[in-house]
Amino acid sequence: MTGNAVGAAPNPDSLDPADWTALRRQGHQMLDDMFDYLATLRARPVWQPAPDSVRRRFSQDLPRRPSDLGEIHQRFMTEILPYGIGNVHPGFMGWVQGGGTAVGMLAETLAAGLNANVGGRSQIPIEVERQITRWMRDLFGFPASASGVFVTGTSTANLIGVLVASRARLGLQVRSRGLAAQAQRLVAYAAVSAHGCVAQAMDIAGLGTDALRLIPLDADLRMQPQALRAAIAADRQAGYTPFLIVGSAGTVDVGAVDPLPELADIAQHEGVWLHVDGAFGAMAMLSPELAPKVAGIERADSIAFDFHKWVQVPYDAGFVLVRDGQQHLDTFAADAAYLKRETRGMAGDSPWPCDFGPDLSRGFRALKTWFTLQVYGADALGRAIANSCRVARHLAARVQAEPVLELLAPVSLNIVCFRYLPAGIDGQQADSLNAAIVVALHEAGVCAPSTTTVNGRLAIRAAIVNHRTGTADVDHLVQGVLQIGNRMALEACL
């Protein structure tokens, strides 16, 4: 085996540098700047609004001429880096966002250098992805025949779940004939608390959002199995074909876990697919202390989750695991002359990741995940996950100890929903006051919760996902809410 002939003349139009020394120096500088950034996060605001002058810098014309790398990097440092959303910052508690790690950053750099296209063909980068599939299979107690694939995020992973489930029900001829040729009217079920991407998946899959029945919640904001049974019975009575139950392991608004064992029993009894949206919550499996909270997930037919949330892998790194790998393959695999498989050579090692989802060309998301799991070890990641739940419980206790704060939902994992409620204000006033408090917190740059609605009330919502967030950070949140709330209430003479 040999490489290319030595001494071949370089292509003059190549984008490689003539002199690697300067590039190397600049590259090291860029890495150092990012290490400094990560090492000094606490000294920065979580978020700051970008000035118009900076925004305007991004409406320049397409550059026709080259610029110096160092100069463009300086623009990054002054015009991009300071104006992100701040999810790496320990004070960030909004939505559900991971904090990333320096190890993940380095692995992403290696992946970019390798520039592997992990759509298919015979290469070890695909073996890395398969290893992660095997690890996840073992973590969730799935059989050896289960399949998995990296996607952008849980939104796409949920879409894949809906597609595999619907094709499993309708048979593979639907792939050529289309849904319009179907006599069966498929319906799916999820709790009203399910993430919006589940309805969107029904839409994109051509089944329609009306075919997603939204099941009410119990007092702990979990899907009511009794109501699910009744909805399925009513649909069967009306001539619909129930095909899918989507349970949530960690709802996006309050972190509730649907009663997965009951959902699995119902799915089994009714002969329908059980898909679990475990975007962040599925990774509770990494913590022995938390895993019992998501018990029943091992009975799902498919699970969607993100490594980029609770496992702190840099964006993006979503994943879908399917119990029946053949069904998964049958949903997506397609023949194309230019993608012909061989038993030897570079076009070997089929099936390929492109056979398990809609993407052909795909980046090497598995590498940053593999590095993260290897370098930190699953136990440390599990401890960081358990710690964020402890921080959430600490916050809930602080909220409950303050007479003007009200806890709005039970804290089952890492999300705390509460509001500032001084005596004598009505519901409408409370909603706008709490929304204004959150805006003021963002603008102050100390900590950044988001908002949601719980039982019709606007809640300040703190989701502790970032491994850097500790109890002191949520103490700042309580302090900030009280200070800003008291000031606003005084100004408004509430």
Ligand SMILES: *Cc1c(COP(=O)(O)O)cnc(C)c1O
């Ligand atoms: C974040 C989240 C999603 C969407 O995942 P993306 O990775 O943003 O696509 C879906 N469901 C739940 C419960 C989530 O928290």
